[in-house]
Amino acid sequence: MDLTFSDAEPTAAERAVIDGLLGAPDSVWTGAEQRSEQDLRVARTGRSRERRDELLPAFDAVQSAIGWISEGALMHICRQLGVPPAEAYGVATFYELLSVTEQPPRVLHVCDDVGCRGFGGTELIAGVEEHFGPEGAVVQTSDGESATWHRSPCIGQCDRAPACYAQLAGTDDAVLVETGTDEAVAVLTGSSPGGAPDVLPPQVEGMRLLRRVGVVDPTDLDAYRDAGGYAALRRAVELGPDRVIEEVKASGLRGRGGAAFPAHVKWSAVAAHAEGPRYLICNADESEPGTFKDRTIMEGDPFALIEAMTIAGFAVGAEQGYIYIRGEYPIATARLRGAMQAARTAGMLGEDVLGEGFSFDIDLRRGQGAYICGEETALMNSIEGYRGEPRSKPPFPTDVGLFGRPTVVNNVETLVNVLPILEEGGAAFARIGTDDSTGTRLFCLSGAVDTPGVYEVESGMILRDLISLAGGEPAQVSAVLLGGAAGAFVGPGDLDLPLTFEDARSAGLGLGSGVVMVFGPSADLGDATTRIARFFRDESCGQCVPCRVGTVRVEEALGRFLAAGPRANGAGTRERRLIEELDLVMKDASICGLGHTAGTAIRSALDLGLLGKSEVPA
Amino acid sequence: MSTHPVIPRRPPAPPEPPPVSLTIDGQQVDVPAGTTLLDACHRQQIDTPTLCYSDVLEPAAACRVCVVEVEGSRTLVPSCARKVEDGMVVQTNSERVRHSRRMVLELLGSSVDMSYASSEIIDWTQRYEADPDRYGEAARTVEQPAKIDNALYMRDYSRCITCYKCVDACGEQAQNTFAITVAGRGFEAGVSTEYDVALGDSACVFCGNCIAVCPTGAIMFSSEHQLREEGLWDEDVQEVTRTVCSFCGVGCNLELHVQDNRIVKVTSPQDHEVTSGHLCIKGRFGYDYVQNLPDPMTTPIDDVLAAARASGRDGGPTR
Numbered sequence: 001m002d003l004t005f006s007d008a009e010p011t012a013a014e015r016a017v018i019d020g021l022l023g024a025p026d027s028v029w030t031g032a033e034q035r036s037e038q039d040l041r042v043a044r045t046g047r048s049r050e051r052r053d054e055l056l057p058a059f060d061a062v063q064s065a066i067g068w069i070s071e072g073a074l075m076h077i078c079r080q081l082g083v084p085p086a087e088a089y090g091v092a093t094f095y096e097l098l099s100v101t102e103q104p105p106r107v108l109h110v111c112d113d114v115g116c117r118g119f120g121g122t123e124l125i126a127g128v129e130e131h132f133g134p135e136g137a138v139v140q141t142s143d144g145e146s147a148t149w150h151r152s153p154c155i156g157q158c159d160r161a162p163a164c165y166a167q168l169a170g171t172d173d174a175v176l177v178e179t180g181t182d183e184a185v186a187v188l189t190g191s192s193p194g195g196a197p198d199v200l201p202p203q204v205e206g207m208r209l210l211r212r213v214g215v216v217d218p219t220d221l222d223a224y225r226d227a228g229g230y231a232a233l234r235r236a237v238e239l240g241p242d243r244v245i246e247e248v249k250a251s252g253l254r255g256r257g258g259a260a261f262p263a264h265v266k267w268s269a270v271a272a273h274a275e276g277p278r279y280l281i282c283n284a285d286e287s288e289p290g291t292f293k294d295r296t297i298m299e300g301d302p303f304a305l306i307e308a309m310t311i312a313g314f315a316v317g318a319e320q321g322y323i324y325i326r327g328e329y330p331i332a333t334a335r336l337r338g339a340m341q342a343a344r345t346a347g348m349l350g351e352d353v354l355g356e357g358f359s360f361d362i363d364l365r366r367g368q369g370a371y372i373c374g375e376e377t378a379l380m381n382s383i384e385g386y387r388g389e390p391r392s393k394p395p396f397p398t399d400v401g402l403f404g405r406p407t408v409v410n411n412v413e414t415l416v417n418v419l420p421i422l423e424e425g426g427a428a429f430a431r432i433g434t435d436d437s438t439g440t441r442l443f444c445l446s447g448a449v450d451t452p453g454v455y456e457v458e459s460g461m462i463l464r465d466l467i468s469l470a471g472g473e474p475a476q477v478s479a480v481l482l483g484g485a486a487g488a489f490v491g492p493g494d495l496d497l498p499l500t501f502e503d504a505r506s507a508g509l510g511l512g513s514g515v516v517m518v519f520g521p522s523a524d525l526g527d528a529t530t531r532i533a534r535f536f537r538d539e540s541c542g543q544c545v546p547c548r549v550g551t552v553r554v555e556e557a558l559g560r561f562l563a564a565g566p567r568a569n570g571a572g573t574r575e576r577r578l579i580e581e582l583d584l585v586m587k588d589a590s591i592c593g594l595g596h597t598a599g600t601a602i603r604s605a606l607d608l609g610l611l612g613k614s615e616v617p618a
Numbered sequence: 619m620s621t622h623p624v625i626p627r628r629p630p631a632p633p634e635p636p637p638v639s640l641t642i643d644g645q646q647v648d649v650p651a652g653t654t655l656l657d658a659c660h661r662q663q664i665d666t667p668t669l670c671y672s673d674v675l676e677p678a679a680a681c682r683v684c685v686v687e688v689e690g691s692r693t694l695v696p697s698c699a700r701k702v703e704d705g706m707v708v709q710t711n712s713e714r715v716r717h718s719r720r721m722v723l724e725l726l727g728s729s730v731d732m733s734y735a736s737s738e739i740i741d742w743t744q745r746y747e748a749d750p751d752r753y754g755e756a757a758r759t760v761e762q763p764a765k766i767d768n769a770l771y772m773r774d775y776s777r778c779i780t781c782y783k784c785v786d787a788c789g790e791q792a793q794n795t796f797a798i799t800v801a802g803r804g805f806e807a808g809v810s811t812e813y814d815v816a817l818g819d820s821a822c823v824f825c826g827n828c829i830a831v832c833p834t835g836a837i838m839f840s841s842e843h844q845l846r847e848e849g850l851w852d853e854d855v856q857e858v859t860r861t862v863c864s865f866c867g868v869g870c871n872l873e874l875h876v877q878d879n880r881i882v883k884v885t886s887p888q889d890h891e892v893t894s895g896h897l898c899i900k901g902r903f904g905y906d907y908v909q910n911l912p913d914p915m916t917t918p919i920d921d922v923l924a925a926a927r928a929s930g931r932d933g934g935p936t937r
């Protein structure tokens with residue numbers, strides 16, 4: 001590969017950040033001076049192509065420190081990593097949180113997604129707009145800095161709406177919850193660092209996964225051990241890898257990331273590959289609108305995830321694990337980094353874990369603002385330093401995954417369930433819940449309920465009871481968004497649904513990532529569906545035609561449908577038919593789950609008559 | 619007795635994989651293992667539309683117009699990328715297949731200027747009764763100004779269907795130059811150099827391999843573009859002459875497309891074992907000396923234009 005770089009040079013600050021992460025280039029081949037005194041050679045290329053996966057961390061470092069990625073910074077990274085500049089540019093422009101044009105050091109991402117907009121978000125946006133002008137406008141602040149703001153998709157704080165995420169170059173990013181305009185303005189003008197209080201999930205009897213959250217200090221390994229931590233790993237080592245997988249099989253654990261796939265099937269498939277390396281990925285991208293359960297675990301009980309991953313790595317024979325966490329979760333990221341460091345120091349990560357002769361360590365990678373990177377193959381491309389575009393399946397990740405190797409991808413909640421499975425045994429675990437939906441389940445309650453938050457309940461609870469548990473008024477429910485933007489609306493007539501995989505499936509629904517977003521009588525569901533249509537249009541990776549263009553056409557058709565009014569006659573019927581046709585091609589012909597589900601919620605709203613009664617198209 | 623190992627002259631041929639047996643549209647078909655469903659369809663003379671597929675590149679499976687229905691699969695599958703499996707039952711003309719193909723053609727037709735696309739694409743649009751106009755006047759498109767930043771070729775991404783072919787041909791699969799990428803995301807995703815710099819400032823070596831694979835005329839010889847702009851491009855009067863490139867000893871075959879006694883573009887046959895359709899800047903663009911013109915960078919196309927005008931053809935349809 002003969003790479004060509006432009007003459008653009010990084011500033012001293014950019015160079016320091018990049019070299020600080022990647023190490024100073026030591027030879028002409030890795031992007032040092034172009035002509036070396038020693039060998040008098042001119043080199044215009046890097047040779048270290050195997051370091052491609054450091055591309056995203058390098059972008060992250062520059063974006064965090066400087067606030068944007070200049071051509072000079074990009075070239076310097078590319079020289080060091082041997083990445084063609086055009087490809088690196090293609091990667092940088094894929095992500096919402098990376099900017100390739102100069103951007104102010106303070107950028108406030110104000111959530112205007114379904115969980116926030118009807119619940120204070122619209123007012124917050126109006127307030128911020130009044131102070132700072134339209135989104136994207138650069139404002140000079142009194143302390144001599146500059147700032148701007150943007151509307152943002154869900155940032156996983158729907159239980160504490162309205163919420164913002166502040167990207168602050170050179171200092172720690174911040175999250176703002178239950179925000180008023182004053183607080184948002186204070187962060188933008190530099191008079192407040194921002195920050196959110198710790199999570200405390202509503203206390204429900206029989207909590208297992210959440211039992212330590214808000215109770216045990218999440219920054220203290222000893223406290224974690226005193227509260228029963230690392231008993232499961234010891235048990236796993238006693239059992240050995242095969243029997244760990246047996247226990248997971250006996251438990252009936254299914255994935256909590258959306259697809260409800262049996263966990264043990266993936267684990268045994270990866271363990272069965274004779275040759276390593278094998279990899280384990282914890283999917284902590286959690287970007288499904290309405291979802292905030294994984295954040296609650298990671299912020300409140302980070303050691304539990306580290307321990308669970310160690311067990312999974314041990315069971316499938318992976319020595320390297322990755323946590324891919326969304327960039328908008330600075331607190332969870334810091335807690336996990338702290339936990340990993342503490343575990344390493346205590347010999348519970350790294351070579352020879354617990355002195356038991358096996359190695360396992362974890363690398364944390366931050367996503368940079370792309371919902372699609374939660375799709376497991378897009379996630380792997382993202383880690384590898386490519387655009388976060390999903391791959392065609394087959395082959396499946398258990399055969400050809402990260403770096404082309406067998407890989408287990410599991411959701412945070414799925415993994416954390418491994419702890420009770422080992423502590424009490426798979427059979428005992430399977431007695432909780434129903435035959436097909438074992439264990440407890442985390443549900444993300446938000447919207448028109450008194451006490452939004454993450455509720456851990458036994459699988460099989462009735463939707464109506466769950467809403468009541470969160471202080472909602474079932475009689476006042478006009479609709480529930482079940483499973484997130486990729487899920488579907490259900491109406492007041494569906495509240496008797498038992499929350500299990502099998503009941504949801506036979507009702508033609510899915511529990512997705514556990515989203516239960518409740519809309520009251522005054523909710524504007526036309527507005528909510530419009531936002532969902534925009535979400536998918538914004539978040540489509542753009543790779544395949546049905547989704548890239550289909551999501552645009554759905555948004556347009558929905559706009560025309562709503563404009564035609566509830567008594568929609570000819571026009572309404574026509575648009576409705578078009579939406580159904582678009583939904584069908586997206587479901588049938590898209591590459592990945594984003595396209596498959598992009599029309600589902602909108603169609604469900606139309607079918608339930610939530611957007612006004614229109615004739616059903618012939 | 620000698621203990622020298624016997625060194626075979628050539629490695630033994632790998633054993634032939636047993637053929638795979640599947641059913642396509644009710645017909646039983648036996649094909650070699652490793653065949654794609656698209657190839658299997660072609661063997662059965664089933665015309666299958668493709669847009670992002672190329673014989674000389676790995677399938678990107680991005681356009682989804684080639685989808686077929688496979689029994690037991692929840693979604694349709696892209697025939698260009700999916701390998702045959704024993705016992706597969708495949709439908710290529712079911713209601714679902716026809717619907718998806720029609721919608722893909724409509725979605726592209728309503729967002730991209732396909733007027734220079736191949737005649738096959740027009741045929742498929744008719745066959746599947748695609749009606750791009752039904753999305754209305756206000757339907758968003760990828761319309762944008764054409765990029766003309768060098769004398770050899772131009773890029774008009776209003777015609778781009780983001781099929782990834784040019785990027786793959788420029789990168790690992792042929793040229794290994796990596797001058798272009800898909801940048802941005804979603805509907806805004808499009809082909810670009812780094813920071814959108816002009817081709818001359820990028821890594822581009824002007825091999826023109828991207829032009830050769832583009833299915834919609836989004837990337838085009840400047841000579842062809844100028845003729846089309848003036849409505850003087852006329853494939854009916856063009857003569858295509860196959861020859862061997864004279865610049866070096868590799869033996870690349872060239873197809874010289876000649877209109878009014880002037881070379882207007884150069885291609886190479888995709889099935890040529892030396893080139894697979896790819897060339898370098900010399901074979902692709904270094905033809906002016908043949909025409910023995912005083913200022914090779916600027917005059918030839920003016921000549922062609924003059925000749926075409928003189929011949930009395932005027933700006934009719936340019937296809």
Ligand SMILES: Cc1cc2nc3c(=O)[nH]c(=O)nc-3n(C[C@H](O)[C@H](O)[C@H](O)COP(=O)(O)O)c2cc1C
Nearest residue numbers: 255256257283285286287374375376410411414593
């Ligand atoms: C568009 C899209 C986004 C996704 N986002 C997530 C996510 O944020 N977290 C997650 O765990 N799974 C997500 N998934 C599902 C993953 O692809 C994968 O199925 C899951 O991580 C597997 O873990 P599990 O078996 O433990 O559920 C997403 C899927 C799609 C199609």
Ligand code: SF4
Nearest residue numbers: 541543544547592595
């Ligand atoms: S369905 Fe959408 S998100 Fe998935 S690959 Fe296609 S364009 Fe990308």
Ligand code: SF4
Nearest residue numbers: 788822823825826828
């Ligand atoms: S002309 Fe060649 S080098 Fe230039 S962009 Fe096209 S394929 Fe790449």
Ligand code: SF4
Nearest residue numbers: 778779781782784832
């Ligand atoms: S320019 Fe042509 S080859 Fe390149 S992606 Fe667009 S349509 Fe495909």
Ligand code: FES
Nearest residue numbers: 111115116154157
């Ligand atoms: S944080 Fe605003 S919708 Fe989720």
